[in-house]
Amino acid sequence: MSKWVIGIIGGSGLYALEGLEGAEAVTVETPWGAPSDQLVKGRIGDVTLVFLPRHGKGHRLSPSDVPYRANIDALKRMGCTDVLSISACGSLKEAYAPGEYVMADQFIDRTFARQKSFFGPGMVAHVSMADPVCSRLSGLAGDAAEAAGVTVHRGGTYLAMEGPQFSSRAESFLYRQWGCDVIGMTNMPEAKLAREAELPYATIAMVTDYDCWHDEAEAVSVTNVLEIMQQNTERAKEAILTLARSLQGTSRTPSPQGIETCLDFAMITAPTARDPEALKKLDAVAGRVL
Template sequence: MSKWTIGVIGGSGLYEIDGLEGAEAFSIDTPWGAPSDPLMRGRIGDVTLVFLPRHGKGHRLTPTAVPYRANIDALKRAGCTDVLSISACGSLKQAYAPGDYVMVDQFIDRTFAREKSFFGPGMVAHVSMADPVCSRLSGLAGDAAERVGATVHRGGTYIAMEGPQFSSRAESNLYRQWGCDVIGMTNMPEAKLAREAELPYATIAMVTDYDCWFDEVEAVSVSNVLEVMRQNTERAKQAILELASGLNGVERSPSPQGIETCLDFAMITAPEARDPEILARLDAVAGRVL
């Protein structure tokens, strides 16, 4: 058996995956509340996929209202070894055209109204986010996307904004000056929480628009995003199945970046000062070290 169990978080437009063997829906309770939706577990050969629509079926949740902590905790409790995020985004580079995929490897977090950590007063931990994406998982997902015909850009900086409004032109141009490549509303604090849960995380960012900096094209709107998103979503489903198929018979080993053990030296609160109530909530996320 490969022992890969990949949690797939579906973004805007991606609310289900077809073609899984033995697919079954199930619910998980977490100390952080309910996840966005019931999870779906199925297999492609000996690779297990656990799917969760980030915004809930029917796109019920705003980017701010997504229960990020519950989602990551639920995937951890479901036995996921890795997490792949599928996310719609705007492009801040002319070369990254609508319909292209960007394998993000860096983030800038500009969100401000979300809970960003499983830890807090009574149990403090500091994990490294220097390299926030699992390079191996990102490479494998990018390869799968290329095999199903996607134009894939390897590497890019994703700036996460609070939303739900799109950027002003001034903001869009500022982010370009900062060197950002794509813009979205949902990968933070998701990537931070995945790291705290010792889950290797990668993002396929599906470009739907040029935000509003590119004067030669129409500024981003829901109507033009939806049209590109429909095309992207079908290819994303194919890429997910291709990724799983390609891992059949491939034995999973720990991430080369040591992500599965990143909490070993992250805990800073002395054992005698730790809050038992907080420790109880961390049973899945940090149970390995607690």
């Protein structure tokens, strides 16, 4: 029976995950440098969770400085079968209020200062990002969040901005015109890298504010974000544990979207032209096909 090993990437406010059985901190080295922090591996029954704080303990790393490639590589090396991202975000819709969660299933990537692929010179590959989120994992996580007492919105477009500054009003209004639902700084290139690593990915976008477009709400500031974030974090922890409990005794089958085999037809560079040094760095991410 295939077991669930779920990587949990904790966003702003979520720097530790209590309640795991047999929890141990693990230092992982990757060809892409060190991940954000040590990974903590533990169990809830027969489900394994591997927790990684995206910004490091104490929130040491800004969104632009998060080692996204190292983080995804480390989770892959730890044997993760799936990755669930927990992220604070701003709402671009009246109906998505602070304290509520959005199970984003689409992304618009407006980041520009980050390494966005494991592939490049010496080994080129192109994966599909048409449907960047694993619908099964997103559904299970949404169910768990609802069971934890959170109002959950299923589906939505997440606008990933570079940051670290928040939006101008003009930007906020523009993104609303584009039809975006929430705005954040960290789900890209994270989702792209998870896909390249053949890891089903889903995100819980925890709304902390209305960005700055809302005429009747205070423009986003660190103070009011932190207040909502603290409330969201405790419920996110409960949702994660609820998700693990809901999977007890179940056998994990491949993602219905075929994510675990997405590299089968993605490799472009001919075998004779592949750079051996580039291939060494891909041992965990693409070892299945290389």
